[in-house]
Amino acid sequence: MAWTSEREDLLKKLWLQGLSASQIAYMMDGFTRNAIIGKAHRLNLPKRTPSTSTRPKARRVRAQPSLARIGGSSHTSARVSSSATDIRLRTSLDLEIERSIFETEHANVQAEDRVTLMTLGSRTCKWPIGDPGSEDFHFCSRDAEGNGSYCAFHHRLAYRNVRGRQMQSSAKTEQQLLKLAAS
DNA sequence: CCCTGATTCGC
DNA sequence: GCGAATCAGG
Numbered sequence: 001m002a003w004t005s006e007r008e009d010l011l012k013k014l015w016l017q018g019l020s021a022s023q024i025a026y027m028m029d030g031f032t033r034n035a036i037i038g039k040a041h042r043l044n045l046p047k048r049t050p051s052t053s054t055r056p057k058a059r060r061v062r063a064q065p066s067l068a069r070i071g072g073s074s075h076t077s078a079r080v081s082s083s084a085t086d087i088r089l090r091t092s093l094d095l096e097i098e099r100s101i102f103e104t105e106h107a108n109v110q111a112e113d114r115v116t117l118m119t120l121g122s123r124t125c126k127w128p129i130g131d132p133g134s135e136d137f138h139f140c141s142r143d144a145e146g147n148g149s150y151c152a153f154h155h156r157l158a159y160r161n162v163r164g165r166q167m168q169s170s171a172k173t174e175q176q177l178l179k180l181a182a183s
Numbered sequence: 184c185c186c187t188g189a190t191t192c193g194c
Numbered sequence: 195g196c197g198a199a200t201c202a203g204g
Contacts, residue, residue: 038195038196041189
């Protein structure tokens with residue numbers, strides 16, 4: 001995944017909106033949190049903590065395992081929220097059912113209704129189509145009217161959870177994403 | 184533990 | 195230039 005001017009613009013936009021690096025990485029599929037932070041640095045985007053007081057001063061980078069790739073392989077597991085006001089997180093079974101329903105609903109999305117993440121509208125569906133790693137990866141851009149205001153990221157969250165790539169996030173994080181999607 | 188951004192430096 | 199590994203902290 002290479003940095004294009006479009007992706008840089010999206011990063012700048014989200015960074016300036018105050019989203020955290022992991023949230024941005026979550027939305028920009030293909031980039032890790034470290035990649036986001038590193039790029040934000042090179043773009044000289046504003047610092048997040050002017051409070052300083054204690055400059056980090058990272059020390060030596062130890063010898064890299066090099067073979068220990070990130071790939072993880074953690075499986076889906078439902079996170080449980082402790083607050084009643086938080087977004088309820090579903091079990092993996094719920095997600096499988098939900099994914100099945102959504103995929104059926106998006107089985108015949110027309111080409112003209114497909115867009116990339118970079119050109120997603122604010123009031124469109126955003127259901128991901130295809131494998132995120134392929135060149136053909138698109139999002140549904142059909143009008144989300146009637147699907148609920150949270151349609152977009154709700155779909156995306158469900159999809160990614162099912163794929164076993166759930167972002168380590170809090171309900172608060174998800175609420176921020178949903179808020180952005182609805183804006 | 185959860186998470187955040189900052190930094191270094193091998194690639 | 196890129197970003198994993200690491201650090202420092204809330």
